[in-house]
Amino acid sequence: MINEKQYLELCKVCNSVLLAEDSKIERVAIPWLHVIREHPIFLKNYNDIFESKAWITELISKWLRKFRNSATLLRLVIKTSLKKGQLWYESEEFPPNIDFLFVSHLLNASQAGHEEDFYFGKLPNELVSQGHSVLIALINHSDRKGEKLVIKWNKSTVPRVILSGFLEISEEIASRCQLKKESYKLRKLAKAEHSELIRKVLVRASQEALSNDSQTTLRKYKQIGALVAMLKPKAIIVTHEGHAWERVAFAAARLALPDIRCIGYQHSALFRLQNAIRRNLTHNYNPDHILTAGAVGKVQLETSTGISGIPISILGSNRVYIATDNNDGNCQYPFHYNQFKKLSCLVLPEGITSECHLLFEFSLACAQICPEIQFIWRLHPLITFKSLIAQNPKLKNLPKNIVLSQATIGEDISCCSWALYRGTTAIIMAVQAGLRPIYLQVPNEMTIDPLYEIDNWKTKVTTSLEFQNGITMHTDISQSTLINNEDCLKNYCKKFFLPMNIQMFLSSISIPHDNI
Numbered sequence: 001m002i003n004e005k006q007y008l009e010l011c012k013v014c015n016s017v018l019l020a021e022d023s024k025i026e027r028v029a030i031p032w033l034h035v036i037r038e039h040p041i042f043l044k045n046y047n048d049i050f051e052s053k054a055w056i057t058e059l060i061s062k063w064l065r066k067f068r069n070s071a072t073l074l075r076l077v078i079k080t081s082l083k084k085g086q087l088w089y090e091s092e093e094f095p096p097n098i099d100f101l102f103v104s105h106l107l108n109a110s111q112a113g114h115e116e117d118f119y120f121g122k123l124p125n126e127l128v129s130q131g132h133s134v135l136i137a138l139i140n141h142s143d144r145k146g147e148k149l150v151i152k153w154n155k156s157t158v159p160r161v162i163l164s165g166f167l168e169i170s171e172e173i174a175s176r177c178q179l180k181k182e183s184y185k186l187r188k189l190a191k192a193e194h195s196e197l198i199r200k201v202l203v204r205a206s207q208e209a210l211s212n213d214s215q216t217t218l219r220k221y222k223q224i225g226a227l228v229a230m231l232k233p234k235a236i237i238v239t240h241e242g243h244a245w246e247r248v249a250f251a252a253a254r255l256a257l258p259d260i261r262c263i264g265y266q267h268s269a270l271f272r273l274q275n276a277i278r279r280n281l282t283h284n285y286n287p288d289h290i291l292t293a294g295a296v297g298k299v300q301l302e303t304s305t306g307i308s309g310i311p312i313s314i315l316g317s318n319r320v321y322i323a324t325d326n327n328d329g330n331c332q333y334p335f336h337y338n339q340f341k342k343l344s345c346l347v348l349p350e351g352i353t354s355e356c357h358l359l360f361e362f363s364l365a366c367a368q369i370c371p372e373i374q375f376i377w378r379l380h381p382l383i384t385f386k387s388l389i390a391q392n393p394k395l396k397n398l399p400k401n402i403v404l405s406q407a408t409i410g411e412d413i414s415c416c417s418w419a420l421y422r423g424t425t426a427i428i429m430a431v432q433a434g435l436r437p438i439y440l441q442v443p444n445e446m447t448i449d450p451l452y453e454i455d456n457w458k459t460k461v462t463t464s465l466e467f468q469n470g471i472t473m474h475t476d477i478s479q480s481t482l483i484n485n486e487d488c489l490k491n492y493c494k495k496f497f498l499p500m501n502i503q504m505f506l507s508s509i510s511i512p513h514d515n516i
Contacts (some may be wrong), residue, residue: 001040001043001445002043002047002050003058003444003446004446004490006050007038007043007109009197009389010035010049010050011035011273013197013201013243014033016198017186017198017202017205017276018033018034019036019281019282024182025221025248025251026209026218027186027205028244028247028251029214029217029221030205030208030211030213030244031208031211031213031214031217031244031245031407032045032204032208032214033205034242034244034276035273035275036241037271037273037274037275037276038271038274038447038448039271039423039448040442040445040448041352041354041355048204049197050202065205065207066247068211074228080183081454084168085164085172086167086224086225087163087167087223088137088149088164088227089149089164090150090161091156091160092154092159094135094161095133096230096232097133097232097233098133098135098232098233099127099132099134099234099235100127100132100135100235100237101134101233102117102120102124102134102135102236102238103138103236103238103249104118104119104120104136104139104239105119105138105139105239106138106141106149106162107141107142107351107381107382108141108142108381109142109143109149110381111381112150113153113156114317115156115158117136119265119267120237120318121317122500123318123500124136124158125157126500128157128158130502134160134397135233136156136160137160137161137162137349138161138162138459139245140165141162141382144164146164146165149162150162150211163219163223164223167222171219172215174464175215175218179209179214179218181209182206183206183207183209186202186205186209187202187206190202198332204334209238213466214244217244217245218248220248220249220252221249225252225253225255225256227345228256228260229257234509235260235261235262235263235509236249236250236253236260236261236263237263237265237291238264239265240264240266240267240290241268241276241277242276242278243276246264247281247286250264251284254284261288261289262288262289263289263290263291264287264290264291265291265292265315266290266292266297266301267293267317268425269295269425269496270297270300270301271448271449271450272446272452277301278301278304278307286307286310287310288311289302289310289312289508290307290310290311290312290313291312291314291315291504292312292314292315293315293317293319293497293498294495294497295495295496296317297496298312298314312496313507314504315500315501315504315508316497316498316499316500316501316504317497317499317500319425319497321410321429321432321497341416342415343372343417344375344376344415344416344417344418345375345376345417345420345421345471346376346412346413346415346430347359347375347377347378347419347421348378348419348426349378349380350380350419351380351381351382353383353387353391353422355422356383356388357392358382358440358442359420359422359440360377360395361392361394362464362467363377363420364399364402366420366464366467366468367398367399367401368464369379369402369464369465369468370468370471371399371401373401373471374401374402374415375401375414375420376412376416377404378412380424385404398487409429410429413430413433414433416430417435417436417471418437419431419436420438420440421437421439421440422439422440422449423448423449427450428450428496428497429497432490432491432493434486434490435460436457436471437489438458438459438460439459439460439461440461440462441461451493453492456484456485456489457485457486
């Protein structure tokens with residue numbers, strides 16, 4: 001497991017490789033070089049940089065990676081041979097010129113046809129209502145074909161395109177050749193490097209240049225560049241977390257249309273040691289303006305010295321919690337009360353399979369020693385219970401005090417008094433609604449708690465016994481102190497996601513262009 005010192009060293013080296021004078025689009029397109037944050041899932045792919053392995057183990061790892069990259073290329077060649085590649089799939093004909101191009105995500109097939117975008121909410125529709133023309137380009141994360149999903153937006157107020165999973169064979173081969181040249185260049189730099197850490201990073205980056213992820217990023221570069229060239233929007237607005245594809249999207253847009261405004265939307269939480277979003281690259285890859293989901297993100301970014309010079313404003317979010325007068329009536333599950341509270345705990349994993357297994361197995365152990373507590377298991381849209389159960393036999397036979405959520409997050413929140421979580425920003429809404437947060441800390445792991453700045457009214461647990469004690473915590477603290485601590489955390493969370501502000505969005509487009 002990578003420790004904090006190693007993580008910071010890794011970020012420094014990867015950032016320097018991206019910022020080197022010889023760095024071009026092919027290097028920026030390597031996702032591995034963009035260290036996003038300290039989450040153990042993200043860091044899994046970097047562990048071997050700091051591990052000492054026998055030469056035979058290293059050799060096997062190298063050849064396995066090479067085999068995977070070659071297999072990916074072969075699958076791509078077969079796909080493009082069987083079916084003609086294209087840049088995107090259209091819902092219907094759209095205007096030759098638009099004002100705003102949004103780049104968002106289709107997480108699963110059930111979202112197809114929805115008027116409200118998962119990340120940008122009603123903002124695109126509100127812009128249309130004010131006379132602006134808008135198009136949303138979607139990156140397809142579902143297992144369904146884009147050409148079948150996109151038709152569900154026919155006659156939509158805001159037209160959509162879904163970016164294709166492969167281009168014409170000549171374009172794919174051209175991208176592969178670009179990445180192969182970059183791979184050779186990085187390998188050559190590694191041979192001349194004296195620092196062991198830098199050498200290891202360069203060697204690994206040369207291998208990752210030939211990965212499917214790098215090929216996919218270059219594909220998005222060409223797709224977004226073609227969209228901008230065709231539609232000539234005043235601005236491109238991209239979800240902004242520091243990923244490689246976001247950076248090349250800005251470069252593609254500027255190459256196609258030099259005067260375009262590039263806007264990054266920080267829609268989620270920023271974690272304590274989050275890296276890639278907190279540092280500039282060269283101008284072509286930086287947003288002209290960063291819009292945040294709330295005041296907390298704005299302050300956190302403004303105090304990040306690595307992005308000095310880029311204006312930051314609050315756009316707001318569609319994830320604002322709106323309390324209802326009759327929350328109890330919304331509860332979909334039978335539950336018990338004691339004289340003070342609902343005896344239910346909402347379990348909130350991220351959209352990462354291993355995180356689901358970790359939190360669900362932990363809460364299963366808690367359910368066994370706390371039979372009076374009901375646990376509501378809720379999933380991110382990317383994951384299904386069916387897929388989890390297929391991977392983990394422990395989740396097949398559940399006790400009666402565990403239920404699988406079939407309700408909205410607001411309905412689930414209304415049933416509970418506590419929320420068990422790790423890295424999800426869904427905890428923000430839960431706290432605003434009055435749920436006490438219980439963070440599951442893995443020993444020797446850097447925290448991935450989005451509420452890392454505040455300790456009031458929150459508890460951390462590592463065992464089911466600590467959880468049992470945690471739900472009755474603070475019995476020795478006065479009621480007034482408890483209320484003050486709760487209010488402190490609630491007020492913090494209220495600033496996390498603020499209501500969408502369309503005028504702030506429009507003003508961010510008109511701010512004069514500054515070279516960063």
